[in-house]
Amino acid sequence: MDVITAIDLLKKKGYKYTDKRKDILQLFSDEKRYLSARDVQDSLKENYPGLSFDTIYRNLSTFSDLDILEETELEGEKKFRFTCPTQEHHHHLICLKCGKTKEINACPMENVTTDLSDFTVTGHKFEIYGVCQGCVN
Template sequence: MDVLTAMDLLKKKGFKYTDKRRDLLKLFSDEKRYLSAKEVQDALKENYPGLSFDTIYRNLSTFSELDILEETELEGEKKFRFTCPTKEHHHHLICLKCGKTKEINACPMENVTTDLSDFQVTGHKFEIYGVCQVCIN
C-alpha cells in the first residue's frame, strides 16, 4: 500500500481527503514499521498540535477496517503498519525494539496435525518477536 492508493480508497469509501489523513499515511509510508497511536501523535504534534489521541485512534481503526493498515498487539498495545503489498500468504518477524518487520514465507498451518474437520478456519496469524540485528548492535 502507498499513500496515493490509500487516499484513493478512502475517497471511494466516502471519506474526505484531509491533509491530516495524508500526513498520517505518509508517516506509515516513511517509517515502514509498526507504530502505536501514541507514536503517531508524537510524530504529528508539531504540525497538528491540537490533534487528539481519539481522532488518531479512530483514523487508525478506520484504516485498519479498510485494509489500508494491518494491526498487531505488542506488549499489550495495538500497533499499526501499512498493509503488505505482497499478495502471497506470509507471516512476519517483528523487532520488539524498533517495530520493523521482515516477511516469513513459511506457514506453520502447513504443519498442523490436529483434525480440524469440526472447525471452520477463517484465518490465522503467525508472528515471531525478537530483536533485529540493527537494534542488537
C-alpha cells in the same frame, strides 16, 4: 499499500480527504514499521498540536477496517503498519524494540496435524518476535 492508493481507497469508500489523514498515511509510508497511536501523535504534534489521541486512533481503526493498515498487539498495545503490498500468503518477524518487520514466506498452518473437521478456520496469524540487528548493537 502506498499513500496514493490509500487516499484513493478512502475517497472511493466515501471518506473525506484531509491533510491530517494524508500525513498519518505518509508517516506509515516513511517509517515502514509498526507504530502505535502514541507514536503517530508524537510524530505529528509539531504540525498538529491539537490533534487528539482519540482522533488518531479512530483514523487508524478506519484505515485498518479498510485494509490500508494491518494491526498487531505488542506488549499490550495495538500497533499498525501499512498492509503488505504482496498478495502472497506470508507472516512476519517483528523487532520488539523498533517495530521493524521482515516477511516470512513459510506458514506453520501447513504443519498443523490436529483434526479440524469440526471447526471452520476463517483465518490465522503467525508472528515471531525478536530484536533486529540494528537494535542489538
